[in-house]
Amino acid sequence: MKKTIRFVLNGYEVTAEVAAHKMLLEVLREGFQLTGAKEGCGQGECGACTVLVDGLSVNSCLYPILEVEGRSVTTVEGLLGEGNRLHPIQEAMVENGGIQCGFCTPGIVMSAKALLDEIPLPDEARIRRGIGGHLCRCTGYVQIVESIRRAAEKMAAQGERDS
Amino acid sequence: MYDTRFVGGSVPRPDAPDKAAGKALYIHDLIRPGMLYGKIKFSDHAHARIIHIDTSRAERLAGVRAVVTGYNTPEIRIGFIKDNFALKKGKVRQYRDEVAAVAAVDPDVAQEAVDLIRVEYEELPGVFDPEEAMAEGAPLVHETDPRGRPKVDNMVPVPWKFEAGDLESAKRSAAFIAEGRYETPLIQQSCMGTAGCIAEFDLQNNLIIHTKTQIPFLAQNDFNQALAAMGLRGKRTRVIVPTLGGSFGTGLDTHGYEYIAILLAYKSGRPVKIVLTREEEFTALSPRQPTRTHIIQGCDAAGRLAFREVRMLLDNGAYTSWGATTPSVMMLPISSLYRVPNVFYEAKIVYTNNTYCQAMRGYGNPQAAWALECNIDQLAETAGIDPYEFRQRNANVPDEITPMGLQITTCGLDRCLDTVAEKLDWKRKRGKGGARGVGMASLFHVGGSGRVYRSDGTGVIMKLDDFGCVSVLAGGVEMGQGFISALSLTAAEALGVTPDRVSVLTGDTATCPWDVGTHASRGAFTAGNAAIMAARKAREQIFQLASEHFMPRVHANLKRRRKRDPDFELPDFNYERLCDPSEFELRENVVFLKEEPENPMLRVPLEEILRAAHYKEQGTMIVTEAFYDPCNQMLDARTCRGNMSATYIFGTQGAEVEVDTETGRVRILKFVAAHDVGRVINQQTIKGQIYGGVVQGLGYALCEEYKSREGRNLNPNFLDYKILSAPDLDFPIEIECIETHDLEGPFGAKGVGEPGLVATAPAVANAVYDAVGVRITDLPITPEKVLAALKRKKERP
Ligand code: FES
Numbered sequence: 001m002k003k004t005i006r007f008v009l010n011g012y013e014v015t016a017e018v019a020a021h022k023m024l025l026e027v028l029r030e031g032f033q034l035t036g037a038k039e040g041c042g043q044g045e046c047g048a049c050t051v052l053v054d055g056l057s058v059n060s061c062l063y064p065i066l067e068v069e070g071r072s073v074t075t076v077e078g079l080l081g082e083g084n085r086l087h088p089i090q091e092a093m094v095e096n097g098g099i100q101c102g103f104c105t106p107g108i109v110m111s112a113k114a115l116l117d118e119i120p121l122p123d124e125a126r127i128r129r130g131i132g133g134h135l136c137r138c139t140g141y142v143q144i145v146e147s148i149r150r151a152a153e154k155m156a157a158q159g160e161r162d163s
Numbered sequence: 164m165y166d167t168r169f170v171g172g173s174v175p176r177p178d179a180p181d182k183a184a185g186k187a188l189y190i191h192d193l194i195r196p197g198m199l200y201g202k203i204k205f206s207d208h209a210h211a212r213i214i215h216i217d218t219s220r221a222e223r224l225a226g227v228r229a230v231v232t233g234y235n236t237p238e239i240r241i242g243f244i245k246d247n248f249a250l251k252k253g254k255v256r257q258y259r260d261e262v263a264a265v266a267a268v269d270p271d272v273a274q275e276a277v278d279l280i281r282v283e284y285e286e287l288p289g290v291f292d293p294e295e296a297m298a299e300g301a302p303l304v305h306e307t308d309p310r311g312r313p314k315v316d317n318m319v320p321v322p323w324k325f326e327a328g329d330l331e332s333a334k335r336s337a338a339f340i341a342e343g344r345y346e347t348p349l350i351q352q353s354c355m356g357t358a359g360c361i362a363e364f365d366l367q368n369n370l371i372i373h374t375k376t377q378i379p380f381l382a383q384n385d386f387n388q389a390l391a392a393m394g395l396r397g398k399r400t401r402v403i404v405p406t407l408g409g410s411f412g413t414g415l416d417t418h419g420y421e422y423i424a425i426l427l428a429y430k431s432g433r434p435v436k437i438v439l440t441r442e443e444e445f446t447a448l449s450p451r452q453p454t455r456t457h458i459i460q461g462c463d464a465a466g467r468l469a470f471r472e473v474r475m476l477l478d479n480g481a482y483t484s485w486g487a488t489t490p491s492v493m494m495l496p497i498s499s500l501y502r503v504p505n506v507f508y509e510a511k512i513v514y515t516n517n518t519y520c521q522a523m524r525g526y527g528n529p530q531a532a533w534a535l536e537c538n539i540d541q542l543a544e545t546a547g548i549d550p551y552e553f554r555q556r557n558a559n560v561p562d563e564i565t566p567m568g569l570q571i572t573t574c575g576l577d578r579c580l581d582t583v584a585e586k587l588d589w590k591r592k593r594g595k596g597g598a599r600g601v602g603m604a605s606l607f608h609v610g611g612s613g614r615v616y617r618s619d620g621t622g623v624i625m626k627l628d629d630f631g632c633v634s635v636l637a638g639g640v641e642m643g644q645g646f647i648s649a650l651s652l653t654a655a656e657a658l659g660v661t662p663d664r665v666s667v668l669t670g671d672t673a674t675c676p677w678d679v680g681t682h683a684s685r686g687a688f689t690a691g692n693a694a695i696m697a698a699r700k701a702r703e704q705i706f707q708l709a710s711e712h713f714m715p716r717v718h719a720n721l722k723r724r725r726k727r728d729p730d731f732e733l734p735d736f737n738y739e740r741l742c743d744p745s746e747f748e749l750r751e752n753v754v755f756l757k758e759e760p761e762n763p764m765l766r767v768p769l770e771e772i773l774r775a776a777h778y779k780e781q782g783t784m785i786v787t788e789a790f791y792d793p794c795n796q797m798l799d800a801r802t803c804r805g806n807m808s809a810t811y812i813f814g815t816q817g818a819e820v821e822v823d824t825e826t827g828r829v830r831i832l833k834f835v836a837a838h839d840v841g842r843v844i845n846q847q848t849i850k851g852q853i854y855g856g857v858v859q860g861l862g863y864a865l866c867e868e869y870k871s872r873e874g875r876n877l878n879p880n881f882l883d884y885k886i887l888s889a890p891d892l893d894f895p896i897e898i899e900c901i902e903t904h905d906l907e908g909p910f911g912a913k914g915v916g917e918p919g920l921v922a923t924a925p926a927v928a929n930a931v932y933d934a935v936g937v938r939i940t941d942l943p944i945t946p947e948k949v950l951a952a953l954k955r956k957k958e959r960p
């Protein structure tokens with residue numbers, strides 16, 4: 001059975017005709033061709049599919065599409081600024097070796113964003129917990145944690161300058 | 164030692180921004196027009212005769228475009244000794260056997276169709292333990308060998324045996340002897356991006372396949388053979404490798420699903436995509452093979468190793484892939500880690516009805532190191548020598564030839580050992596009790612590629628454009644390890660341009676030069692060397708062009724200057740030198756005269772020279788190529804001797820642990836890794852390789868285990884198959900790269916992809932022993948095993 005839903009996707013109002021049983025990830029990837037969020041397991045175990053719904057990070061592979069009605073969804077594609085400017089978290093991941101195969105990266109970037117939005121300068125343990133729902137087979141997490149720490153510092157410094 | 168500008172720095176990788184932005188395209192993200200979705204029906208039994216396959220209901224389902232079985236398609240043989248088939252006929256030998264497949268317009272329909280396929284079986288007794296499989300009267304997994312001759316046992320016809328010196332007399336005269344039995348479990352590579360492919364045919368019936376592989380050119384050959392079996396002899400295959408979500412050895416062989424996609428694409432006339440689900444990735448890909456090892460080592464009274472005897476049993480599973488060749492690499496540390504004159508090594512590989520095995524990062528070395536390095540600690544203890552001291556006493560040295568005929572060139576093992584001891588504060592912390600302890604383990608691995616195929620070659624093409632930019636086309640594969648980064652830095656360095664001018668293009672058999680595959684930590688080593696050779700040729704041509712271009716240009720410049728400024732005095736140039744190619748140098752995109760590097764009159768941007776070459780009369784262009792095949796040897800099939808690699812790597816890892824004697828939990832307090840890397844190419848990526856390796860190794864040590872019952876996997880998901888996550892790693896991991904500057908390596912570098920995880924598990928086990936005096940001999944070191952061992956120790960102190 002198809003239903004029409006309306007929500008905000010990366011800042012734009014969108015509508016979609018969706019089968020009611022679909023999960024958000026499938027609609028993003030197939031319906032909107034936003035393939036930044038990845039399917040690593042499809043069952044809530046790896047975090048590769050993480051997106052933000054109303055600012056909170058969720059596993060979109062387990063998030064029923066009907067639940068997004070009226071909400072705001074941000075995917076990794078939504079972080080990119082004009083002229084392909086990377087978000088400071090993405091930039092820090094690039095600069096500090098937080099990326100190898102990159103399959104886990106979009107998900108981790110989104111969780112890092114949710115974390116830093118909530119706690120601007122988390123300590124290392126908090127960063128590790130903040131990405132605790134993500135699996136990365138390549139990096140051993142060391143440079144990812146380092147990237148997020150650097151991003152936090154940079155964003156905090158930026159914020160101070162702006163205010 | 165080389166003086167370098169870019170090699171050795173710490174820079175972001177060129178492929179990172181796209182990956183950060185979610186724009187890199189993995190197999191999951193690719194769509195071809197008209198594409199269908201394939202789904203495979205796997206066996207319901209570990210061992211059974213196929214009586215009948217009924218696909219009629221699947222065929223009638225709306226949206227289904229093709230249904231294939233072993234009975235309606237040509238037989239396609241696959242695997243290292245061709246004992247496997249893309250689709251099974253007659254009999255299934257493991258749960259993951261492919262009995263049928265469908266292609267449909269969407270994944271849901273494909274799944275529904277697969278569920279409608281009915282297979283009637285007659286169950287056969289299975290054999291799941293390699294020792295039982297060797298017993299008299301065990302059920303035969305294969306009744307015939309690949310050539311159709313009857314088989315009388317379950318032995319895989321790939322035996323390995325290495326002997327050096329006189330084991331028996333060494334055993335008799337040894338002062339101290341230690342013996343142990345060690346086991347390792349199946350390990351799933353656990354790539355975050357699951358495997359998959361899209362197969363399609365062009366109108367001439369040539370195959371184009373996008374697929375997750377580490378061996379595009381060998382795969383091309385495999386697929387061509389499949390085309391021949393399908394009656395398409397002479398048709399071509401083009402393999403295109405998308406961005407890989409990790410690989411770790413999964414891509415070293417071609418897989419049933421790839422051939423099935425090919426069959427479905429041919430039958431339906433449409434592109435067919437098969438991507439494995441996470442569960443299928445666990446149950447239908449080949450994990451790292453499990454081993455059982457019996458090891459005895461002995462030393463003289465001074466603690467010098469006298470002999471080493473290793474007997475190993477490997478569970479092959481139902482078919483043979485490259486896993487069966489891992490003893491060739493296990494043999495390296497077994498024969499050559501530390502100086503040991505008398506060695507016996509034998510590996511038997513046995514068919515069972517378990518999932519068939521492949522190689523994973525380390526290629527057998529982690530299994531060998533587990534037995535070897537735990538047993539070294541046992542021996543050191545028996546001899547009453549500190550294990551660090553014991554290792555130092557036996558450490559390899561530069562310019563050594565080992566009993567296997569391996570020619571060690573550079574060797575940083577002593578420095579690796581010292582570094583780890585120092586960073587762990589060994590002297591103060593070793594043997595202090597209180598449920599805390601330190602332990603170490605070393606490794607030995609190929610570092611200058613490894614000749615497992617007759618060729619160990621790799622090609623690189625360098626193509627220079629109008630703008631002074633360079634395309635480096637390489638046959639190797641980027642799977643996350645940093646191949647592109649290492650190659651772009653090496654190419655830039657060798658050519659004399661800045662790295663931002665270099666684009667590395669890989670993963671397309673139609674445009675990239677041949678390469679034997681990205682394995683054996685060889686990518687950066689072999690392609691780097693090929694790039695240096697291709698750059699040398701390009702530089703010759705550039706300097707030739709410069710010698711034609713410089714004089715008229717300088718002349719014209721001077722004239723123009725004179726015109727503007729009549730007082731300008733013509734400098735005193737040696738014009739002859741401007742016409743001599745050997746007088747030029749290229750650095751950071753500028754061609755200049757060697758003798759006068761700073762003279763602005765005599766500095767010309769590279770692009771100017773290249774453009775002039777394109778536009779001049781009878782113009783020319785610069786495209787160079789090189790094929791690097793290292794000076795190593797294939798093992799002699801009979802004696803198992805030969806200098807397999809052009810250089811070797813060493814490393815030592817150490818752990819400080821605390822054991823909770825109530826729960827048995829092992830807590831790591833600190834982990835240290837010191838690796839002889841030859842030379843660092845990119846600090847950032849090399850650290851990434853070692854950190855990542857260490858954490859995989861810690862998973863191997865502490866929690867990873869692919870569990871099966873009667874051939875069926877019991878934990879095909881990340882809740883039940885635990886890989887480490889960030890919060891588990893609440894301790895420092897310290898890395899030290901020891902540079903030994905190998906003459907054979909590109910700018911001195913050795914391979915580094917695999918070693919990070921080789922010595923990790925024994926380092927942890929040795930630390931646990933130091934902490935609480937119990938030795939865990941089968942991985943992983945779980946709290947249950949530690950508790951049980953502690954209990955046993957208490958009962959029988
Ligand atoms: S794909 Fe959603 S958690 Fe793995």
Ligand code: FES
Pocket residue numbers: 098099100101102103104105135136137138139355408409643
């Ligand atoms: S970078 Fe490969 S899974 Fe994280």
